Amino acid sequence: MKNINNINNRDFTNKRLIGKLLPWQVTGLTDGEGGFICSISHTGKGLTGYSVKLEFKVTQKTHSEGILHELKEYFGCGNVVIDNRSTDTMKFQVKSIKDILEKVIPHFVEYPCLTSKFLNFRDWKEIATIISKKEHLTNEGLDKIKNISSFMNSKRPFEDKYNHCKSFLGFSVLADGKYNINYNLPPHWVQAFLDGESSFYTYVSDKTENIIVNSSLEIGQNSHDIFILLALKKFFNGGYIKPKYKYEDILECLNSRLVNRFILRETETIINFVENYPLLTRKHLDYLDWKKIVELKKTKQHLNAEGLDLIKLIRSGLNSNRDSK
Structure with missing residues (x-):
């Protein structure tokens, strides 16, 4: 049987028996391989005829699936499932709005993403708040969510991502040009x-x-x-x-x-x-x-x-x- 704790001889498909993920490690993994997703689908039901769903996910190749189980343990919620068979990837995901509000969002408020993914989290958090108030069940609330999500992830302007990181990380040019x-x-x-x-x-x-x-x-x-x-x-x-x-x-x-x-x-x-x-x-x-x-x-x-x-x-x-x- 493989020793899954010896870092030089670990089976990375399993989580460690000794050692837990630390908060900044969770954020670092998310900045590298994570995403904050909002999907809006037409159902034809209810007042608006649309359904709004949120997902927090972190992906990994199957050979490193263990870290996804450690994320599940860290948050105390979510699931580890197949992400994409063609790319041989798995993902840790949280879809429950209750878990998103009570577990995922508080983490990233205290330990924010350091890349431009922070902007996706910020907008995702706003959508979660709208859903928590059930405003997404109204046409006005749905339109607000559609507007917010229309600027998330790949649809976000280059300038917004560039300027956020520039400001957040405190970039400046010194007198000597450095x-x-x-x-x-x-x-x-x-x-x-x-x-x-x-x-x-x-x-x-x-x-x-x-x-x-x-x-x-x-x-x-x-x-x-x-x-x-x-x-x-x-x-x-x-x-x-x-x-x-x-x-x-x-x-x-x-x-x-x-x-x-x-x-x-x-x-x-x-x-x-x-x-x-x-x-x-x-x-x-x-x-x-x-x-x-x-x-x-x-x-x-x-x-x-x-x-x-x-x-x-x-x-x-x-x-x-x-x-x-």
């Missing part, structure tokens, strides 16, 4: 956010006389959330953002790549953080293999054919390739 973020990311939020949004990469080139092996941690976000990447740069006191442009200029941000990336090559910084804040999903196995590559390079084993072949073999099983091995 960028500043006032907000200090909570370590447990970073820990869980890495589970959803990070990748452990190693670049290998042996086509020249100089063999190159560079390992990094990379985190991608839509450009409207550029400021969370700058906050991560501050948190790790290193790394860089790609592409580089004037982040204070919304037009440059809008015209940059759809996905901006924070890239951290300081491997000791990465290792020190993850050793103190182990990843909660199967992505931790990617970290462990990535760390092996870092250690092989540190002992200069990449400079001989056998060591380089081993690095390439380990790299071939990282991230999305792990499932195909």
Whole structure:
């Protein structure tokens, strides 16, 4: 039987027997893989002829289903169900309006999302309040909900998401031209956010006389959330953002790549953080293999054919390739 508590030999499809999710970990998971959903469907029944339903969800691949059961345990409600068979994903969901009002909303009021998902939560919370007053059963209330939901998630303007993160995280340009973020990311939020949004990469080139092996941690976000990447740069006191442009200029941000990336090559910084804040999903196995590559390079084993072949073999099983091995 597998030891589901030993982080180096865990079955991530099961929740941990020892250890409970902490509040900022829950928010970090949500910022990475969560959503606040409002669906309006025509039923032909009642005064309005429409039904309004809310859902809070967090998704994971089936190989990391255990963290979803930990979310169910944390909130004391909801269910873990199949999300999408074609993508092999499961989800933790809460649909009960009573649980949403009494358990989900209070959590995110105290531990708010740090990405632009905060705006979806804010609007979702307003809709929940309308439903709690049964105003959604009237045409006036339904119209109000339709208007609010018409700006949620992918329908929200780029400018709104950009400006919220810029303001909330306290972005400014200093006199010397350097960028500043006032907000200090909570370590447990970073820990869980890495589970959803990070990748452990190693670049290998042996086509020249100089063999190159560079390992990094990379985190991608839509450009409207550029400021969370700058906050991560501050948190790790290193790394860089790609592409580089004037982040204070919304037009440059809008015209940059759809996905901006924070890239951290300081491997000791990465290792020190993850050793103190182990990843909660199967992505931790990617970290462990990535760390092996870092250690092989540190002992200069990449400079001989056998060591380089081993690095390439380990790299071939990282991230999305792990499932195909």
